[in-house]
Amino acid sequence: MLGGPLSWDPAAGASLVLALRCVVTVVFAASALGKLRAPGEFRASVVEMRVVPGRAVGTVTAAVPLLEAALAAAVWVPALTAWAFVLSFGLVAVFTAALVSVLRRKIDTSCSCFGATRTRVGPAHLVRNAVLLAATAAGCAAALGPDGPVSVPVPGPLDPAGALVGLLGAVCVSALVVSTDLLADVFSGAGGSDATRGTSRRVP
Numbered sequence: 001m002l003g004g005p006l007s008w009d010p011a012a013g014a015s016l017v018l019a020l021r022c023v024v025t026v027v028f029a030a031s032a033l034g035k036l037r038a039p040g041e042f043r044a045s046v047v048e049m050r051v052v053p054g055r056a057v058g059t060v061t062a063a064v065p066l067l068e069a070a071l072a073a074a075v076w077v078p079a080l081t082a083w084a085f086v087l088s089f090g091l092v093a094v095f096t097a098a099l100v101s102v103l104r105r106k107i108d109t110s111c112s113c114f115g116a117t118r119t120r121v122g123p124a125h126l127v128r129n130a131v132l133l134a135a136t137a138a139g140c141a142a143a144l145g146p147d148g149p150v151s152v153p154v155p156g157p158l159d160p161a162g163a164l165v166g167l168l169g170a171v172c173v174s175a176l177v178v179s180t181d182l183l184a185d186v187f188s189g190a191g192g193s194d195a196t197r198g199t200s201r202r203v204p
Helices: 009-037 039-049 053-075 082-103 123-143 160-178 180-188 190-195
Strands: none
Touching: 009 039, 009 053, 009 082, 009 123, 009 190, 039 053, 039 123, 053 082, 082 123, 123 160, 123 180, 160 180
């Protein structure tokens, strides 16, 4: 009924926080690893996007993967969970603003968010980031719920069935987010043409 106060199911909240933690960890860990494995590609993307002053490019390209890795771990610390979700939301919002700027200025470049790629920035990347914004916003709301964040290693009201459903959902969402470039190429038929452009571009 709509007349009474909103109720918060601790078990459902714990399962939701678990799923959202998994999404943040998988996505940010994959993103950080991809950037660290291909630092030249990420640096080139930042330079081509022209959203960062030239003298700050080195600092930004070094700091972003470290921040992503830190957030991937911090989201599992109960005392830091809410802050980790807030910072994750802010980081994705900044990334999204950069992509919107690139599209509005019609800059033809790749994102290299998850490492070396030839997929050009497009609407699919905005959809991906919208999903991440929703996930991190939901994480903030769940972590700040009446019962607070429930850490998996600590005994809590975690329903096994709910946790399983949440984990399956997290796996699906994370897989779709990480494979955005591949899916964009498949549905646009651009895979073959991109391959002819080369596989590496580096900026000193």
